[in-house]
Amino acid sequence: MRRLGDLARVASLLAIFAMLLAACGSTGGTGGTTSGSSSNTSSSTQNAKKVALVTDIGGVNDNGFNHLSYTGYSKAKAQYGFTEKVIQTQSQNDYVTNLTLAAQSSDLVIAVGFLMNNAIDQVAKQFPNKKFAIVDGCATAAGASNCETLPNVAPLSFKEQEAGCLVGAIAGQMEVDGKDKISKLLGKNTVGVVGGLSIPPVDRYIAGFKYCIKKVDPSVNVLVNYSQDFTNPAKCKDAALSQINQHQADIIFQVAGGCGVGALDAADQKGVFGIGVDADQGYLHASVLTSAMKRVDTAVYDTIKDFEDGKFTNNPPKFDLAHDGVGYAPISKDVPADAKQKAEDFANQIKSGALVPPENIQ
Known part of the structure; x- marks a missing residue:
């Protein structure tokens, strides 16, 4: 009987010790490795903003505006730590498909090129809760010649x-x-x-x-x-x-x-x-x-920065000489x-x- 009592006391002490450990772990302190921080990490991952870049057919190695877009995107990625998602378009027939794929997995989609005007108009309307930006263009309905003002599309234009x-x-x-x-x-x-x-x-x-x-x-x-x-x-x-x-x-x-x-x-x-x-x-x-x-790199970086800072606008200023655009x-x-x-x-x-x-x- 005495031996059973001793075992009971040991079990009670172990239980109390485990409760103390759990309490310490749930404080959400800066240790970062305690089991209690897992729920915070999961929440942080779920809330992280995801950004995708969809190039035009020139691709990121065109030494032109696609490359510059990727440069600005990479700078923002290094600063904000989002996972890279770059879709390089091979054919103009792929615009809608590529933008759709990007929107399905990202919170902000940056399209590179005027030729995506119709595609971004279509996809942005299908994903009204996602944000879009288009370099050199604007959302334009099929068959129309004028830009549409959509609340979730930022046209990035230059002088x-x-x-x-x-x-x-x-x-x-x-x-x-x-x-x-x-x-x-x-x-x-x-x-x-x-x-x-x-x-x-x-x-x-x-x-x-x-x-x-x-x-x-x-x-x-x-x-x-x-x-x-x-x-x-x-x-x-x-x-x-x-x-x-x-x-x-x-x-x-x-x-x-x-x-x-x-x-x-x-x-x-x-x-x-x-x-x-x-x-x-x-x-x-x-x-x-x-x-x-x-300076497409500046425009792409600034757009992502505004989005990350909660300042996304569908009416950004034109990038001109006075503002180093x-x-x-x-x-x-x-x-x-x-x-x-x-x-x-x-x-x-x-x-x-x-x-x-x-x-x-x-």
């Missing part, structure tokens, strides 16, 4: 015409300087522009470029051709070669994403100059004078000081409101 203006100012001043000062110029006072598709972001770049190059040199001949493609470099190379061989264009501005790399290749092979787009493309060839830059890349050694100064003068005028480059090609 590309301002970036186009600045590189146009550089090109214009170089044409004014002429062959006597810049020996690589062909001397025909002609420049070429190779666009991808005639969509608003592309046309805004071209509008600003053409407007400002003619403000510097009203007599310059500006050739504009569209490749009808954003991914095939051969098409843009053919367009640029035609401008160079047939019209002696000595500066080629590419506004065609991955396709436009072919235009810069053509310019380099023919011994003339190129101007890149979206990101700094000076690494491609020494003949690239500069690039019209669109657009600009131009570092210039090459072939750009004379007066051309660099012309770009700076135009930049100051844009920021002050004295110069307003147009959105539409004139």
